[in-house]
Amino acid sequence: ADDALIVFTPSGRRGRFPLGTPVLQAARSLGVDIDSVCGGRGICGRCQVTQAEGEFAKHGIVSAADHLSAFGVVEEKYQRLRGLQDGRRLSCSTQILGDVVIDVPETSQVHRQVVRKAVEAVDIELDAAVRLHYVEVAEPDMHLPASDQRRLLDALEREWGLKDLACDLSLTQSLQPVLRKGGWAVTAAVYDEREVVAVWPGLKETVYGMAVDVGSTTVAAHLCDLSTGEVVASVGRMNPQIRFGEDLMSRVSYIMMNPGGEIDQTAAVREALNELAAQAAAEAGIEVTDILDVTLVGNPVMHHLLLGINPVELGGAPFALATDQATALRASELELKLNPGARAYVLPCIAGHVGADTAGVILAERPDQGETLTALVDVGTNAEIVLGNRERLLACSSPTGPAFEGAQICCGQRAAPGAIERVRIDPTTLEPRFRVIGCDLWSDQPGFAEATAQIGVTGICGSGIIEVLAELFLARVIKADGTIDGAMAAVSPRVRPEGVTFAYDLRLGAQQITIYQTDVRAIQLAKAALQAGIRLLMERMGVDAVQRIRLAGAFGSHIDVKYATVLGMLPDCELSNVSSAGNAAGTGARIALLDKRKRGEIEALVRRVEKIETAIEPNFQAQFVEAMAIPHRSAPYPHLAQ
Numbered sequence: 001a002d003d004a005l006i007v008f009t010p011s012g013r014r015g016r017f018p019l020g021t022p023v024l025q026a027a028r029s030l031g032v033d034i035d036s037v038c039g040g041r042g043i044c045g046r047c048q049v050t051q052a053e054g055e056f057a058k059h060g061i062v063s064a065a066d067h068l069s070a071f072g073v074v075e076e077k078y079q080r081l082r083g084l085q086d087g088r089r090l091s092c093s094t095q096i097l098g099d100v101v102i103d104v105p106e107t108s109q110v111h112r113q114v115v116r117k118a119v120e121a122v123d124i125e126l127d128a129a130v131r132l133h134y135v136e137v138a139e140p141d142m143h144l145p146a147s148d149q150r151r152l153l154d155a156l157e158r159e160w161g162l163k164d165l166a167c168d169l170s171l172t173q174s175l176q177p178v179l180r181k182g183g184w185a186v187t188a189a190v191y192d193e194r195e196v197v198a199v200w201p202g203l204k205e206t207v208y209g210m211a212v213d214v215g216s217t218t219v220a221a222h223l224c225d226l227s228t229g230e231v232v233a234s235v236g237r238m239n240p241q242i243r244f245g246e247d248l249m250s251r252v253s254y255i256m257m258n259p260g261g262e263i264d265q266t267a268a269v270r271e272a273l274n275e276l277a278a279q280a281a282a283e284a285g286i287e288v289t290d291i292l293d294v295t296l297v298g299n300p301v302m303h304h305l306l307l308g309i310n311p312v313e314l315g316g317a318p319f320a321l322a323t324d325q326a327t328a329l330r331a332s333e334l335e336l337k338l339n340p341g342a343r344a345y346v347l348p349c350i351a352g353h354v355g356a357d358t359a360g361v362i363l364a365e366r367p368d369q370g371e372t373l374t375a376l377v378d379v380g381t382n383a384e385i386v387l388g389n390r391e392r393l394l395a396c397s398s399p400t401g402p403a404f405e406g407a408q409i410c411c412g413q414r415a416a417p418g419a420i421e422r423v424r425i426d427p428t429t430l431e432p433r434f435r436v437i438g439c440d441l442w443s444d445q446p447g448f449a450e451a452t453a454q455i456g457v458t459g460i461c462g463s464g465i466i467e468v469l470a471e472l473f474l475a476r477v478i479k480a481d482g483t484i485d486g487a488m489a490a491v492s493p494r495v496r497p498e499g500v501t502f503a504y505d506l507r508l509g510a511q512q513i514t515i516y517q518t519d520v521r522a523i524q525l526a527k528a529a530l531q532a533g534i535r536l537l538m539e540r541m542g543v544d545a546v547q548r549i550r551l552a553g554a555f556g557s558h559i560d561v562k563y564a565t566v567l568g569m570l571p572d573c574e575l576s577n578v579s580s581a582g583n584a585a586g587t588g589a590r591i592a593l594l595d596k597r598k599r600g601e602i603e604a605l606v607r608r609v610e611k612i613e614t615a616i617e618p619n620f621q622a623q624f625v626e627a628m629a630i631p632h633r634s635a636p637y638p639h640l641a642q
């Protein structure tokens, strides 16, 4: 026969091709996913395959001989230069010589799976919006007048089948010198198969994208290799808008009182993004101009300020968003100093207090893909809550205030070295032991004093407050209505009168740390708001229990879910089904960065979300009052009893 059977694994696609057909060409015609930047010239090394020998019988192919052509000259050079793995061949430069089974390794697939972190709920599949295409452009010819850009577009159509591409002006501005420098061989970056956004002389192998979570306290960015999905640098910094106000509402009031203040806050956050991009690029050893795509999430106020929209309407009822659509734009429109052709995509907001960060959480967790009734809870100054499953998705936000972050608590502080983060209280003697951030020892272990001599014991962070209050409740020092029980003063001198109420001395000595009645009240108000928000959604959904709770954000990854439940921050749930989702909003941004199809999916999903406004919901107040009790006035907690 003068043709041969070729089978590709793992896809299982098969077909007959004339002997001598390049493997990549056969793969293309069968729709097998094999990556390529150089278009089959044997120089990019993306198209590697192996001849799968053990698979022969399975696919009805009996010949075990080497039915692929040997490496060509180009490949030998390639192998020397880049260390092609043993047994691997470049499919573009390897021909079929007989029946053969070809294995396409994961690393050679365009739509490969990205290695994910254990805490992330979904796999990320790679399908970046920006792809690189190496082309050889025809030289200019007086007899065939066509512009440089026209001949570039012709080459992209001829070699890659990309039709009717638009060109970014920044590309046109740099095109002529780049074409000449590359000797008419260039690599073009094409955005969404629609527009050429950048061009480099010769072969450009990798470009990068940045996924950013613009938090009101911290801005965090992941720099990702767009060809592998790998995170090559992760950086973060304080949001410099903090100088306009610690929390969101004080930043909005700053704008109300200082006309034009929104311009300063927009400039501040954009400046921070540029610093993060420069820092991430330096860490990864790349140029900022290698960054071609950025995705961003943030709460509604952050979202508006980032886009240069005055957020004052979000400062009061009826909390109207300027837009609830996703925003796709040039990164330069956000004053980002990346590649001049770089694009940006801002995920959509959902409602006045439910932002693009929650859209990111939904994208990371995909509660809509299963039957399990899941509550997604992102605790910040506002808790953003989503409840639902395949059938329905509900969302609301609840004004928890900053108490969970250690604000409004006498001895409260941000999570930093020296802050108490774990607490145990002996139920008989009421003696406490605790651990601080930055030291692995418990306070009653030998060496604790020496180990903390440098950092000190400076206060209690959010997770520490939850634990100390829950432990005091379990030790009956705090009653179900939240009062510190003065009768317990008879048990331990740590419980003592303080004005008309009582207090508990967690730590005596130079850096005394005391829990006051006002601290308990502040946490009660915050936790009641959180639980009332969740219960309001449960009520709307017509259920009296949730099957699974995922806690997003930094706070969620630090608190002990048992204590959060004991205190009644959360409704009752099987404790093993309550877990941290890590920085789910940031993960959502990364998913939207690496898989462009997910952008359309989250836009459609967000439109399906039913928004509940807690501020006008009459039942919210009733739920709130019930949830003030520890853990709740009426709802049972069967899973705690176990």
Ligand code: FES
Pocket (backbone or CB within 6 Å): 035, 036, 037, 038, 039, 040, 041, 042, 043, 044, 045, 046, 047, 090, 091, 092, 093
């Ligand atoms: Fe580039 Fe084969 S496609 S080396």
